[in-house]
Amino acid sequence: MNDPETTHLVEVQINGERYERAVQARELLVHFIRDTLALKGTHIGCDTGNCGACTVLVDGQPMKSCMMLAVQADGLSLETVESLSPAGEELSDLQKAFNDQHAVQCGWCTPGMLMQAKALLERDPDPDVETIRRTLKGNICRCTGYVNIVRAVQQAAGQDVSAGIQQEARA
Amino acid sequence: MSVQDAAAPTKAASTIGTPVRRVEDKRLLQGQGTFSDDVWMKRMGYVHFVRSPHAHARIGDIDVARAEAMEGVYATLTGAEVEAMTEPFMQIAPEPGSRMEDYALAVGKVRFVGEPVVAVLAETRALARDAAEAVEVEYELLEAVVDSLATLSPTAPVLHETIGKNIGYQDTYAWGDIDWALEHADHVVSIDKLHFHRFSSTPLECNAAVVNWDRGTDVIEVRSNNQMPQFAAMFISPAIGMPTSKLHFVSQDIGGAFGLKITSYPTIAACMLLSRKAGRPVKWTEYRSEAVTASAHGNERTFTDIKVPVMADGTILGFDVKAYDDAGAFMRYEPLGGVIWSQVAPGCYRLKHLRVEYTQVLTNKCPCGPNRGYSRLQHLWMIERIVDIVAHELGFDPVELRKKNYPQADEYPYETPNGCFYDSGDLPRMLDLGLELADYDGWRTRQAELKESGGGKRIGIGIGSTLDSGTNNFGQARLVNEHLPFSGNGEAAHVKLDLYGEIAVNLGSSPQGQGHETTAAQTVGEILGVAPTDIHVKAGYDTASHAYVGFSGTYASQFAVTGLGAAIGAAEKLRDEIRLVAATALGATPDEIELADGVAGVRGDEERAIPFIGIANLVYTNVAALPPEVADAVSLNCRYVYRPPFEIPDIETKTGELTLTYAAQIHVAVVEIDEETGHTEILKYVAIDECGRRINPQIVEGQVHGAAAHGIGAALHESFVYDEESGQLLSGNFYDYHAATAVDVPLLLTGEIECPSPRSPNGAKGMGEGGGAPLSTLCAAFQDALGAGGAVVTDTHNPSERVWRLLRERSDAPRPVEVVSR
Structure with a gap:
């Protein structure tokens, strides 16, 4: 061999x-x-x-x-x-944002999503929602419907997550 | 006893109903999860399957000599060996479907493209693939049939000679008196044919397993992502002649499943045989093209001869329909789908007179697995199309027609004609909320303006109402096969105090991203008076250490009821043991003891308290200090099986309580269609959910998002299309299948109401499958855009091309709908 x-x-x-x-x-x-x-x-x-x-x-x-x-x-x-967070270290801001926004379900797409999002935020620290969605187009997630992943990237960029994405209604 | 009652004597703040952050996430975010492919063992070989390139063929000579001669190839396994070593897997179907012979590898014939024919085990992944290429298989081609109706023709090629026809199961389900209703209704709306297409939720992690037969103990360890290991064990054990006690299933993290990882048992069995033959651990990691072509698809269903009696005021009396469900080449979980749709027999409506002539057909296509929304979503879609078509044909407002026919809030628990109870709900209020969130009136105005101004765009607004029935009564299996000794349901959990007073929980479920570690910690913490972060819920599932019952697993929208029901029972047992030991140590009575922050103390007396470590000490390492009658009464290891209060359904009338809880979804979509290209843009998408008491609303919302995305992807993009002639799958990888991406799924708006279930131990309802609401909703939106009198939307799958064709349907084309009024 x-x-x-x-x-x-x-x-x-x-x-x-x-x-x-x-x-x-x-x-x-x-x-x-x-x-x-x-x-x-x-x-x-x-x-x-x-x-x-x-x-x-x-x-x-x-x-x-x-x-x-x-x-x-x-x-x-x-x-x-x-x-992203070597052994023993706390979650990075991006990882924490994924946790806060429930952007992880099964965790299979997560590593790729994180690396794609990290690269995006490094070249564009304040991306708009459409840019985030287009950037993640090559990363398939079958659990989250992407909504919370977009929110997580927004949070990591320091943006107001509720703006323009999601209002929750309670009856 | 409810959570609230149990928690009453504790002080810790309740986390039930709050968005506690998931404890699973840390390892998954750091790349430290352990999935099946993350397991490496010494001397392990990699398996690669030689798969059928043909849809239907007789297998001739198989020559593995060249493959076996390659250096580094450990073993091969053929269908002939499998036939000699094993029995066919048991079948759920009654005669004649029960005569189907399903083995771990193809025996005698291949019946779908991608069917595994030979397994090759080698030192590396690449070598196994090379060696598989060197296996020579002779095939004698047979005619294939992939169409769900053509397969019933007397001249169609027969897949299974032992059955003699391409029908796996057939029965008629009738409640009320549909003939009377059709005779006495003011209108009868007839629909020729509706077609629910074949797709799958394609979990991003393909099937995988590391299987190791231990020669010393004769135990087979299976570290797989099978999502219902006990079901797998019950199928595999008699087939390969191993006791279930020696089939050791383990999973930690599973990369999504959606029901499709229930039927991986034939391939797991092949890996077991190979491991035993080679005396080595076997690693199986499916490639995506294999998963898409040959693992499990969602069921395709064709509805014909639909007749709907409607009264002048819009009351829909019921329906009469012939349903042809296409299981593909083997039955596996089927024909359970043949009854499971009847959990939601009248859909979201007060329909009284129903008749479904149900036929499960067999075709030369990939076998099906119970894909998210299993069997109910096909039926619910058919009912939603009926309601929508009735509205358009008879001139009713689709909103008002729905509201009129929904059960009203004061009618719950609502009994269906087949004896199921919709436990709680308020569909009219959900619809109002959905319309408000979507700005329905605003879009109606915009739609009219656009119609006026032209401009090549059209707007369509659609509503979908669906149900997610959860916690099956497996007694319904008797409605498809009266000889099946199945009934009820259950789930197990084990909660213990560990040596230094730590709380450890293990579950019978095998989660795939649903956050069970988090919601179980919330639930147990509530009862034992500690924060969820102080509870260790063991990740994943292990038959060697976890409590389980025959129906354990994660499937069919039930964890919040069955899994947490078991966790509640086990935690309450442990709480009572702690109270007894504490009372003994503190000279009090158990009912004076309250638990808070890891301490058991006498209520109102801060001086008299003992921490959990002291309780553990007394029971585990200082037991002579306890009175014998107390020592004998406690173990601090508490197992509990939650059993929903089911009875066996009535086989004759096909009635009974088939599921315990009914979550509901109302979706509203606004689409914009480009008239020139048929391209559809979703301008607004609203999902309203009702699933009883929400243990963790953030996890619930995540499930709502995911289920909506699957439905949207299926409605617009995803489809398994087979070539009619060759039986080849034309969308056999992710390029052609086009799993929905971040730009395909709109930014969903969610809302919810809570109608706690009176039937479940915690007020929750199982949820997560979502009823396939987007399929109904988007079809309704297309119908709305087409308008009354125009083309009729009759298929679940509406990519740009089909929309383009619908827009161009000639006004003199024969319509698939007819109305007779008297």
Whole structure:
């Protein structure tokens, strides 16, 4: 299985830690992250690049790690969901916003959503609702209907969550 | 005893009804959840399934030699081996459907595209896939049938020779006197055909399991995301000849299920056989294309020959209909859907005379699983179409017609013609609230203006009223098969005081994102007088350590009633034990003891108190200090089974209490249609929910959002379409299926009323499935945009193309609706 013609040595930085491993040429980055490095936070929800559960940051840019080969990550710097609040630390503001707004149900899309939202807020600290929805278009959630995820990103951006999104009525 | 009564002697502030933040979230937000694919074991192999490329074919020779010769391939498993090693899975259906032979792998024939034929186990995921490619299977092609009605033709190819026809179940359900009603009504509205399409809620985590047969103990551990493990065990045990006590199911986090992860048991059984054969742990992680093609779909249903008697004042008397439910190639959970729709037989209306000739057909398509809203949403949609079509054809206002036919608030508990009780509710008030939130009058004005000015856009306003019946009486299974020894329901919970006085809870449910750890902590905390954050509800489910009953699991909108009912009972038992021990230690009587903030004290005497750690000490490590009669009476380990007060339904009349609670949904949608393209924009979407007492309103609202999104996605985008000739699925991955995205789901407005259930232990009603309200609502909105006398909306699935066609239907085209008035 370790045929030198199909095996390559890659060196990647993930969440500030350096990893050097031999990988199969055809190995997807997401399988490298999950199966080889046992960073289980990054998930897989489809095999066509639609769902975004595997979204990680590659040199700061959100990428679907099922759409990249592990060898393509050679020399690059990655951030996964595990970087958002390292062991023992409290939730980041973005994570806390997801908790406050009930933007998590089953948790399968959550890591990808968080990484996509983090990248959005870094390039646009005050996005409007339409920008948030369009940005999350490549991240499928089957539980929340997206409403609370949009609210969470708004909260993380310091916006008034009730404005323009949701009024609750009580009879 | 209600929560309120139980909580009376405690001081801690109640959290019931407040949006306590979910305790599950931290691990999920930090990437520290443990899902099935997050389990790695030493010596583990990966399984890949060779799947049928054909919809219907006889299996010839299978050659696994090349695959087995590959270095790193551990084992293969074929249908012939499965047939030799196992019995077919038991069937719920009566004769002749019971003669269906369903195995863990295809035996003799393949009956749908994607059906697993051979399993290959190898050292890596990629190698297993390569080796599966090297397996050679010969097929002799047979004609396939995918149409739900064509499959009934005498010339249609037969899927299961042991049954001899493509019918899995058939029966007539009739209550009242529909013939009399049709004869005496002022109008009879006939509808040729309504079609509820095939889709699925496609949980984002595909099916997965790590299965390990332990040679030393002969126990099979299954770390899977199956959502109803006891049901799976009951099917697997007799098939593979293993006692249920040796089938050890474990799950922690599950990435959504929506009912579709109930019927993963055949593939789990294949993994068990493979693990036993190879002597290794087996990891199965389904690919999305496999999940979409071959795991489980929601049921398609076609309604024909619908006749609706209506009085001049708008009173709808009932309906007569033939329903053809398409189960696909195997029955699995079916034909339970053949009776489950009758939990909501008259829908949201006071219909008295009903007749449904129900036929479950078999076709060369993926088998179905009980998808969110299971079997009721098809039936409820049909009734909503009836009400809407009646309004349009006879000139009634759709709002007034609904209000007239809804049970009124003072009629609850409302008994349906088939003996179910709608426990509480107020649909007219919900509708008023929905119309107000949607600004109904404002949109009616805007709609008229737009009609005046033209401009290529049309507005349609639709209403959908649905029910989410929760907590099944499994006695209804006897209505489809009188020999099934099923009845009632139940759920178990275990609450204990641990060694240092900590409170630990485990549940019989296997949650998939519904926040059970949080609501159980709220519920138990209320009774034991501690904050929810001080209660450890064990994540997930484990047959080795958790309390369970045969119907345990998370499905069918019941946790708030059954799961929390069990948690209440177990917490009350523990409370009583703590009181007894405290009273003994403090020289008081148990009824003088109150629990607050982790301390049991004598009411009104702050000096006399003992913390929970002291209680635990006395029972666990200092027991000689207790009088023997007290020591013998307590364990601090309290198991309770909640049992809803059901009786066995009457098989002859098909009547009885089939479900305990009825949550209700009223949705209002405003759509804008581009006349040139048929493209639909949802301008406003309002969801009003009523689910009794809400334990955690934020979690409830999340369920409302999710159910609405599934319905909206299905109504406008998502559909499983099969090629009529080849039987190939044309939407076999997420590109083609188009699961709804953040731009497809509008920003939903929610509202609610609370009508506490008199039937449940805490006033709550099960909820979460949502009744498929958006399908009804959006069809009504399209009908509204088309106007009276125009095209009739007869399908649940209305993507741009179908809307475009509806807009262009010629006025002289034959109409699917006819009205006869006398």
